[in-house]
Structure formats: C-alpha cells, structure tokens
Amino acid sequence: MKKGSWLAIVIALALTLTACGGGNGEKPGSGEKPSENGGEGGAKPNLTMLMQYSLFDPNADPVAKNIEDVTGYKITYEMLPAENGDEKLNLMVANNQNFDVMKLGAAQFYKLATAGALEPLDELIDSLGPNIKAAIKEDSWKSATIDGKIYAIPETGSGVSVGEELVVRQDWMDELNLKHPTTPDELYEVLKAIKAAKNVVPLTGTKDSIYGDIAAAFGVLNEWNDVDGTLVHKAELPQMKEFLSYMNKLYSEGLLDSEMPLNTAAKAIEKFSSGNAAMFKLAWWSASPAEAALKKNFPEAEIGIIPYLVGKDGKSSVGVNLATTWYIAVPKVSKLKEDAIKLIDSKLQKENFIKLAIGEEGVHHEVKDGKYYPILPKFNDDLANASSYMTGVNEHDYPTYWQARVRKDPVLQRYYEAFQENAAKGNIVIDPMSIAPPIEAVSKNKQKLTKLLDDAALMFIAGQPIGEYDAFLAQWKAEGGAEAVQQANDWYKSISK
C-alpha cells in the first residue's frame, strides 16, 4: 500500500519532469532563475549527494557555492565517515536513506550495483547527458558496466602518472664518489658502499609500499600483468620470487632497514630527513615537507632522484594503474534521478567543468606555454577541495587541468615532473585490468588477497625461506586467488577476440 503510493509519486514526478524538460532544450548551467525553466517544473529541486570522506565541511566550502552558481542546483552534501565508511554506507542503503547522487569507491559501487540498489543509467544518459557522453572515454564506460548496463559514471583520475621513485642523499653519493645505480646489482653495491662509509640505514622503506622501483626492475610491474595474452597476478609471477630473494639479501646484510615491515610513510620520511637513512622511495606528494625537513636539519644536503632501474631486458619499466577511481551512481531510492543526471551533465559541460576544476582564468589559474598554473592563494582558498566534489571528469582535458594542483608548490612540481620524465624514458606499462568492468571474484577478494600477499612478502623479505613461497602461493590461490585469476582471464579473453 505504502510502497504503491510512493511508486505512483515517483512515476508522476518523473513524468512531469520529462514533460517540461523535453520541450525547451535548456542549456545546462544557464537556468539559474526558476522562470527560465518554464513550465510547472519550476525551480530546480534540491539534490542530495553522498561524498567520500575528506577533512572539510562540504556544505560550507567555496566549491559547493561555485557548483550551485554554475549549475543552478542547490545540493546538500553528506560525507561517509572517515573510518568504516562501507558499514555506514550499508546502513544508509538498508534504511533507504535518500540520496540523488553517490560518489562510490570500486568495491562499494560493485556491492550496491549487484544488490540492485543503483539505477541503470543508459537511457537517462542517452537522453539527458550529451556532455557526459562527450567527456567520458569508451574504455572507462566498461568499468561501470555490469551485465550490459551502465550503473555509474566512471571518474578516472589524473591520467598516466607515476607516484614514487627512489631518492638518495646526493651529497653523500658525491662525497663517496658513487654514481646512480642503474640495475639492482649496482644498487646493491651502492648500498654496501654507503653502509661501510656512513653507518646509517642505506635503504629504508615502508610496509605500505613494498613494490615499485626495485620490483619493476625484476618484472613485477602491476597487480595484473599480460604474459603472452594471459592475465597473471603479480603473486603468480616467477619474478616475484627473484624480487623477494633480492630484497631478502638486502635485508639480511643490513642494507635494507630492519624496521621496514613496521614503517609507515611518515616514519620513512623521518629516517631520511633526520639523516638516519640514505635512500628511500619518495612519493612526489610528500616531497615538499620531506625536502624542507631535510634541508632544515642539514642545510648542505641534496636529494638526488635515482632513475628507474633497468631490468634484464636493458630497459626500465614502470607500472601504472589507470583504473576508475570513483563511480558516480544514482540510487534507486532517488526521486530526482533525471535532475541528478542533468546536474552531472551540467558539471561536465566544457566551460563549467574547467570552472569547477581549476576556476577562472586570470583569477584562479593562468596558462603559460599550454600549461596550467594556479594563482595563489586564491586557488587554494577556493579550490583546495574541488576534487572531492567531482562527479566524473572530462577525460580529455582533466589530466592537463589537474596538473595545476601539482604546480601550487615548486618543490612538488619539480619532483612530479622529474618522476614523470624519468618514467617516460622507459616503458610505461598500464595494468591491463584498468579497463575491466567490476569482476565479482576480483572485487570481492581484492582486499583480502592484497593483505595476504603483502604480509607474506614482508615475511619473505624479513627472512622466511623463499622455498616456502610455493606453499604460500597455493594458500593464496585457495583463498580466492585462483578464482580471481580465472574470472579475470575469462573477461580478458572476451575482449581480445
């Protein structure tokens, strides 16, 4: 009875909305005043959007005001909590709490979509989303398609970019007459020389970032790798064993920080900037505080960036994952699905999008040689949190726009650009699973398998005999790995035909 009446209201509402939306062909972003919309639809309704957690007040941020000005929609934002976001989301969905737009992570999206909580969007996008269609590339749509239906607008990130690279105390290298290592073997010699001369931890690392440079030199590039047309998870790669043995050699000879299995990223920076470690893998986004701290402690210190190591094939390779980061979905409970799509469409309209992403030219950003630079402090004041509000990005332009964020700090920019440049000198290998749709066995087991593998990798690095790796691999497969590999390959075969 109650359900029936709600359904009737929803249908009636949808009908009136299509009725008045169809005729006037309104331009998104133009109709701020109710009168412009015409008809009895009247003012644009208030929408509710669920965001991921970030440390700011989403309803008080200048970006929220900007979105309202640009699209004409008043939006109330709610954030998932910083911790246990998945549980909270489940509670809210189980309660039919009303949202019109939801920004979801991959696992959250898959769970809600398969549980039937999300609205298929194909028709809505076809009829109301010309800008959405123009902004999103064909490959990305696949990541949001389940059983042939699109359940979300995929939001990819900043394009191909690498995050981390080994850095070293260049002043020590110069003092000891050492050259940048180019292979794992040379790296070993350099670390040994540093240990002998300086009595510091030659190489530190963190439990959160085990792979990367060194692993890549051994051929452990991405989580999923294409080996002769078959998808192979990195856990299954024979190179994984070589990589772990090498790391174990460093560990047992005291060249690798014995606390690596415990270190957080902050701890690694602490060791490096306090002069207790000579080398570590730096993420460009932490470069600025790390360099400042080091220079404060040792004004004469220099940081050198070690080019990506060369593998057996004589070339350096870097793995990159281009997977969709966020999924913008419209839940079934929403009574304003059409407006939700109109809002997203309006935000992706070309002029609107640039305004929402990096502001107005001359006010928030400027263009020099085709590159976008932020104007500070206005850019930070108004746009620091712009990414959190994004509901899909213009995939053709955003990688260029986005770099304005990196250029708000010269140190940051220097490291970012150096890392990208170094990576471009070798192979950049994109994870073939980047464009995969959500695959059940993969999504379901991802967290568990990643933890299983990372924990084991740390154990092997810290001295567990590598001979036991096969036993571990069998366990990994039994706990869902085999199933994930199987289903991933089923998909991979279906697209390579």
Place this chain on the structure above:
Amino acid sequence: MPLKTTFSEKLFNFCNYFLFVLVGLTTLLPFLNLIAKSFSSEAAVISGKVNLLPVGFQTGTYMYVLKDAMFLNSLKNSIILAIVGTALGLFLTTITAYPLSRVQLRGRKWFLLMFIFTMLFSGGLIPTYLLMHNLGLVNQFPVLFLPAAINVFNMLIIKNYFEGLPDSLEESAKLDGASNIRILFSIILPLSLPVMATIALFFAVAFWNDFFTAMIYITNHDIKPMQLFLKELLVSSSSEFLKDNVDAALNTTPQSIQAASILLATLPILLVYPFLQKYFVKGVLVGSVKG
C-alpha cells in the same frame, strides 16, 4: 605508626614509589611529547627530532587551529554536549536511583534485574542504529546524549550511596510532612554531593571523550563533536587513508597542527578536574546525624 621504619619497609616504599612514578610517566610522557610537538616547527617534527622539549619554537600552529572553523565548531558542540548531557544524565540517573534505593519499593528486585540486564546484554549495533533511525535521531544532535542519559553503572553507584544514608533522616523528614520528591531534593541530594560530583565527572568525561556514537550516527559537519573531528583529522592523514588518493595526499594536515588540535581539545576537560576535586575529599556526612 611506628617511629622507626625498618629496612624492608624502606625497600617496600622505594619500590612502590619507583613503580608508581614509572606508571605515571608512561601516561605523562606522551602528553609532554605532544605539547612539545605542537610548539615545534613542522620540519623538526617530520624528522623525529622532538622529544620532550620543543625544537624550533613557534606558536603558529595554535593560531591556525584557533582560526579553524571546523575545530571551533566541533569544540562548541562538545561543550554543549558535555553540559547538556551531564545535566540530563545526572538528573535522570538520580531520579532512577532514588526509588530503587528504597527497600519499600514494590518489585524493586525485578526492576533492578531489568536494569542490570541492559548492562550485560544489548541489541547490537545494527538494531540500535535502526531504532535510532526510526526515532528520527540519526544525524540529530540529541542522539549524542539521549541514549546514554541513563547509565546503569552510574545509577548503581548512586543507588548504593543512597542506601548508605541513614534511614532515620528520611523518617524524620516524613514526620515533618515532606513528600518523596521533597525528601530527595532537600535532604538526600545535599548529602550526596560527593557522589554527584563523581558521577557528574564520569558523565562529563564520557560525553567529552565519546567519538563512537558520533561516528555511527553523525555525518552532518555542523553537529560533529570534538573527538570525532580529531579522529577524522588523524585518520585522514594516515597512510592507509592516503593510499591511492593523491588529491587527499596533497591536502594533508601537518603533524604539528594535529598535535596542537589534540592538545586544545583535551584542555577544557582537564580544567574541570580541579573544580570537582574538593568534593572527592570532603566528608559531607559528618555531623548530619547525631546520637
């Protein structure tokens, strides 16, 4: 007390002091470290140079935190929560405890059992959430103190205290024609200030420190209390949270500012202790009953 202390007593005292100082230090030192960090330059904090004294002294962190609208708003919420929650909690818990402390109450045992039952068993998180949702309390400020307003443990403490008061006080008041409510407020309560102060402190500290309730029920930034804000401040800077989230990594909060926030959030409740201290030591009952 013996005039001379023997060697073994001295040794015992020494060991005692030594141990307690050690235990005391384990709680005090992290606090001092936090104070030092909050006054140190970020570079010194990042490179782990700060122990118990600030390195590169500065106060900019405090300026920053005290201007932060989210911090101030959550501080306001926590203060309101602590005051309203404590007042309401104390009132409801007292008027529950008083009847249960009277032996003449019919079905007293049964009522008590029901209360104690809730202490041992609860419906679990999800049913409780659904209940709050159906009551319309989710994302409402009262959800932070209403469900916790009666605390059975505190109620039992008050009840026991009431039971310890001499019956003759109540009898004499009855003879003078006082009603039950009058007896509670004019006779019993003035004699119960020590337990009231203790329980008030329990409530205030519990409300001040509670982040879990807010984490479960509150997503609206306007009504988030201090502890939830702190929790989020720390979580949003953790490497787990920042993994794969470059945009968040670009906006992390410096560690010295985190330290200053934590310290400023702890100060208010710390200031409450000295004012309640005197009630803990006072013997109120002395002289109230003669003969």
